[in-house]
Amino acid sequence: MREYTFNCEVVTPLYMFGSETQKPELRSQSFNGLFRYWFRIGGGSIEDEKRIFGFGGNNAKKGLVQIVVKQPSNINFFQYTQMDETELNKGLYYLCNFLDRSGRKNAFQPGQQFELIFRFSPLATEDDIKKFFCSVWLAINLGNFGARARRGFGSIKVNSIEGNDNIGDFLQFNPCAPLKDWFARNLDKIRKILFVKGRENIPCVFDENFEIYLFKKNDFNSNFEDWKLYLSDIKQIEPTLKNESHTINEDFSNYTNLLGAMGCILKEFRYLYPDYKKLLSLIDSQQMSKSINIKMERIVFGLPINFLFKSNPNITYTIENDSGRRASPLWLKILKANREFEGLFILMKSSFLPEGQEIRITSKKKNEKNKIPIGKCEIPNNSEIWRIIANFFESLMNHNLVEKIKLKE
Numbered sequence: 001m002r003e004y005t006f007n008c009e010v011v012t013p014l015y016m017f018g019s020e021t022q023k024p025e026l027r028s029q030s031f032n033g034l035f036r037y038w039f040r041i042g043g044g045s046i047e048d049e050k051r052i053f054g055f056g057g058n059n060a061k062k063g064l065v066q067i068v069v070k071q072p073s074n075i076n077f078f079q080y081t082q083m084d085e086t087e088l089n090k091g092l093y094y095l096c097n098f099l100d101r102s103g104r105k106n107a108f109q110p111g112q113q114f115e116l117i118f119r120f121s122p123l124a125t126e127d128d129i130k131k132f133f134c135s136v137w138l139a140i141n142l143g144n145f146g147a148r149a150r151r152g153f154g155s156i157k158v159n160s161i162e163g164n165d166n167i168g169d170f171l172q173f174n175p176c177a178p179l180k181d182w183f184a185r186n187l188d189k190i191r192k193i194l195f196v197k198g199r200e201n202i203p204c205v206f207d208e209n210f211e212i213y214l215f216k217k218n219d220f221n222s223n224f225e226d227w228k229l230y231l232s233d234i235k236q237i238e239p240t241l242k243n244e245s246h247t248i249n250e251d252f253s254n255y256t257n258l259l260g261a262m263g264c265i266l267k268e269f270r271y272l273y274p275d276y277k278k279l280l281s282l283i284d285s286q287q288m289s290k291s292i293n294i295k296m297e298r299i300v301f302g303l304p305i306n307f308l309f310k311s312n313p314n315i316t317y318t319i320e321n322d323s324g325r326r327a328s329p330l331w332l333k334i335l336k337a338n339r340e341f342e343g344l345f346i347l348m349k350s351s352f353l354p355e356g357q358e359i360r361i362t363s364k365k366k367n368e369k370n371k372i373p374i375g376k377c378e379i380p381n382n383s384e385i386w387r388i389i390a391n392f393f394e395s396l397m398n399h400n401l402v403e404k405i406k407l408k409e
Contacts, residue, residue: 001119001120002119002120002163002165003117003119003120003163004162004168005163006117006118007113007115007162008114008116008140008157009156009336010110010111010114011157011335011336012152012154012334013078013109013154014026014107014145014155015104015148015154016030016147017146024075024106028068028069031069031139032053032067034145035067035135035136035139036049036053036135037139038139039052039053039131039134039135039138039194041138041202041204041348042134042135042138042195042204043191043195043204043206044194044195045196045197046199048128048196052064052131053065064120064123064124065118065121065132066118067116068116068119069115069116069117070114070116070117071114072112075108076112078106078107078109078110079105079106087264088257088260088261089260090260090264091260091265091266092259092263093263094263094264094267095148095151095152095259095262095263095266095332096153098148107146107153118136120132127193129167131193133170135194138190140156140173141186141335142333143331143333149331150302150330150331150332151328152263152334152343155333155335157174158173158174161173170189170193171190172185172186174337175336176337176338179337179405180405180406184407187205187206188407191205191206201351202350203329203348203349203350205407209349210346210348210349211404212347212404212405212407213345213402213403214343214403214405215342215343215345217250217252217258218400219250219400220250220252221250224261224265224401226399227268227401230399231268231269232272252341253340255334258342259332262332262343262345266332270301275298275305275307278294278295279294279307280311283309284311292374292375292376293375293377294377295377296378299319299359299377300352300380300389301328301330302327302328303321304324305320306318307319315364316363317361317363317374318362318363318364319359320359320360320362321353321359330346330347330389331344332345332346333346345393345396345402347389353379358379359376359377359378360373360376360377361376
């Protein structure tokens with residue numbers, strides 16, 4: 001039996017739990033599920049997926065790899081506490097406030113070491129092992145793990161690999177500069193080994209539905225201020241920080257400032273869409289009814305969205321689809337390359353909603369369980385959705401806040 005141990009490190013707080021939501025737990029099932037997810041995004045075939053990961057049903061078959069997570073016994077859990085009201089801390093809190101509201105404050109803290117052990121069946125070929133490691137590379141270097149993974153939390157890195165042989169050496173798991181070349185080099189190898197074709201309604205790393213943008217750390221403060229003025233101008237809305245001077249600390253030697261800056265960007269862009277005003281005007285005019293159909297632009301960044309108004313703080317208004325949520329197509333990722341931190345915005349396009357689904361507006365009074373339907377939202381077509389997000393990235397590139405990483409063909 002071939003066995004490989006990945007010595008890993010937590011880069012951003014990792015919120016992963018079992019049955020106890022206050023006791024973080026590294027779960028092999030969670031890691032396996034993410035590896036399988038990224039196998040699909042990497043364009044792995046259905047046949048390979050079933051053979052490597054296994055499948056259920058009447059003819060269920062076990063996969064070729066067993067995953068064991070070994071976490072040390074002496075764990076000091078990270079506990080989030082709301083920090084000073086600086087601009088970057090507001091951006092960080094914007095990304096993780098759901099965790100605060102849901103009471104999940106404990107997490108594996110950055111710097112925590114743990115092991116991922118992969119044991120392969122004797123039936124696994126060298127090609128099977130390489131394909132599996134391709135999915136592991138994608139999950140670790142493009143994705144995150146646990147709660148709020150799409151918002152930059154749960155990033156990990158591989159510090160070293162131990163095993164029966166050097167089969168994993170075809171990929172560089174540890175990021176190195178220049179980052180653009182490192183991505184292009186490794187993704188080109190993954191394409192040759194794993195990629196067969198993209199699947200319907202699933203984004204694929206190797207087609208036009210997958211985009212990677214590198215956060216530019218130089219001159220962030222001035223570029224960010226210029227970008228905010230640009231946004232307020234095109235939306236004809238007053239800048240959010242009018243007549244105030246907010247100098248942002250450009251020290252990006254830690255994940256908190258970097259992730260906070262990325263949170264500021266996302267918060268600022270979403271704030272300037274007038275969804276609050278549209279909903280508030282309907283509530284104030286008492287025109288809400290089940291037949292009302294309004295256009296809400298921020299839904300392109302994921303559902304549900306909750307709205308609270310000072311005029312009636314005891315009612316929460318929620319925008320949601322039939323299944324309750326639509327995961328955001330935008331991922332935030334923090335990489336640790338040696339001692340440097342780098343930030344990525346990753347866009348993964350797919351059909352926004354299954355055909356026939358609706359987006360509804362509901363209200364719920366405080367301390368009550370039942371939601372009351374009060375209206376519906378227009379569902380934008382796919383071209384409109386991706387145009388809004390394309391405008392987001394185009395504006396960031398024009399103001400030197402990000403640059404696009406171009407992958408090899």
